[in-house]
Amino acid sequence: MSGEDHSQKKVMFDGEAASSLVKELRVSFSSGKTRSYEWRISQVKALLKMVDEQQDQIIDALRSDLAKPPLETVVYEIGMFKNSCEVTLKELKQWMAPEKAKTSVTTFPSSAEIVPEPLGVVLVISAWNYPFLLSLDPVVGAIAAGNAVVLKPSEIAPASSSLLANLLGRYMDNSSVRVVEGAVDETTALLQQKWDKIFYTGNGKVGRIVMAAAAKHLTPVVLELGGKSPTVVDSNVNLEVTARRIISGKWCCNNGQACISPDYVITTKDFAPKLVDALKKELESFFGKNPIESNDLSRIVSSNHFARLIKMLDDDKVSGKIVYGGEKDESKLRIAPTIVLDAPQDSLIMSEEIFGPLLPIITVNKLEESFDVINAGTKPLAAYLFTNDNKFKEQFVKNVSAGGLLINDTVLHLVVHTLPFGGVGDSGMGAYHGKFSFDAFTHRKAVLYRGFTGDASIRYPPYTDTKQKLMKALVAGDVTGVVRALFGWS
Incomplete structure (x- = not known):
């Protein structure tokens, strides 16, 4: 300097x-x-x-x-x-x-x-x-x-x-x-x-x-x-920890304006009410009863992005499905943490990357159906799973293609410098x-060093039958073939 x-x-x-x-x-x-x-x-x-x-x-x-x-x-x-x-x-x-x-x-x-x-x-x-x-x-x-x-x-x-x-x-x-x-x-x-x-x-x-x-x-x-990063939640989890970690990845990281924040959640119909209640409880403990005024939440970056997010909430297919939040203040570019339950797949909130404080929860009859939901869309930058079932962890890793996976937490794989961070398919290419x-x-430049010894005549014309057999064996790494060619054995 x-x-x-x-x-x-x-x-x-x-x-x-x-x-x-x-x-x-x-x-x-x-x-x-x-x-x-x-x-x-x-x-x-x-x-x-x-x-x-x-x-x-x-x-x-x-x-x-x-x-x-x-x-x-x-x-x-x-x-x-x-x-x-x-x-x-x-x-x-x-x-x-x-x-x-x-x-x-x-x-x-x-x-x-x-x-x-x-x-x-x-x-x-x-x-x-x-x-x-x-x-x-x-x-x-x-x-x-x-x-x-x-x-x-x-x-x-x-x-x-x-x-x-x-x-x-x-x-x-x-x-x-x-x-x-x-x-x-x-x-x-x-x-x-x-x-x-x-x-x-x-x-x-x-x-x-x-x-x-x-x-x-x-x-x-x-x-x-980026892309729509899914979060699959099993019913056998520590519910309080799961809720806190989803909130941390979604709302404590730039209020959802992050490429690897959970974009939507998939869980079973039976478990969804418990998960929603846990998220509500932890959100209130983090950001208070009026989260739109919280100093611990980032605002929406611009009026254009604010309008884009409000358009998702005002979608006729979503209205009536908001189970938490939805408050907004355009003058301050603030939207409260919002949970939407069972928005249809063709709604804006499910067809576009959200990149904001809105979290849809999709319900399925069996958790294995989550693979079909995820794979029906483009490959995400990140995918998350909360479960204590080791077999299901293996199935998740095997069946879900994403830039990176994280089991029982969100976004923290980003900080592990020994892991590559990057996308696949529509979520990007290359890593850092x-x-x-x-x-x-x-x-990565390839360099081969040779001296002037070992200059075998077999690489030069005239190409006799013996030379051809020997070169073929050398290229194939066939030691027995090399010996046969050298000694003229059939």
Whole structure:
């Protein structure tokens, strides 16, 4: 960090500016500076220093954008990001080390290795719901892998976007790490450029636009999307703990505005009333009798998202099925935690990703029917199961395809850096977290080493019958065939 003010000023950013920026970063990358272990470590340490020194500003920005409770910011954004940096600092040297690979008799004598190398200049387009974590966590992976990187924060969280541009301009090496603020026009200008990788977090509609733009340059992508993450609840559970953990994943994580928050619950008809009562009891103990006034619940991010959620509640197929909540205050962009029982599958609340504080509960006669309900839709980013039945756990893991599964809790798999975090099918492609972040921005380059000895004549013309038999046996790894060919045995 230098003493100069490198904060980004808002100027017109068009295709020409985007092209110029990419060229500038390619010059920096081509110099080799980002490849060194020392540069990578220095930049990750700078990010940690930034967080330690500017924590209050980060909390204030997220409070401004989402009314996010400070505890949620400290735990789910700052804490998780710091953990990501610390894991990277501890393990980067090992991640960067070439990996030995086995060779075969066909190339004898030889040795081989897989060399991790940076991809080049990469683009990270982040989301508004966790504007700090989802912006910087991929950037850590890109830096750790030795790339130059451009971050495009979400304009829907303007205070966080502005703060990220200012802070990264002050703390990071601006010759290799840059921030571009803006909305659709700026993102479009960036997507017109040739990148070596694009990492996008957001919804499937924009994900398809990103992928189409990347395809023009054969640019690989990581798409972190979302979907309707189901939560299956058995009747043999600790009901109080189950209710609290569902609430924690749904309403204590950005008031449902999270890609892995439980989108809907499936349980049996007989057990549903008990589950609803338990959820009501715990919701009241967490957020009071008037939760819409609670300081421990984030607000809805914008008037557009507020209107989208209210449209789900006002759907004729849902009215009359609200069993808890439903209160709203448009002036404050607040919607109370709301439970809907047995909304039909063709209702808006069941056909679209909710991304808000509404929780439908679907009932079935037998819990095994939940597999058909889940698999009738697109593959979700996460799927949750609460049960004490080990056999049913095995069936769930076997039958449900999702980006990640969690048994007897919600969202916590996100914090385990030894597990890949990513989607499948419509919920995304590629993964990150821990070493998986490093791998996401790395090319695994295959290298085979040979000397000048062992230059067998059988690989060169003329191709005699003996040579053909010998080469066929070598390629197949058939030792007996090699011996027969060498000695002319039939």
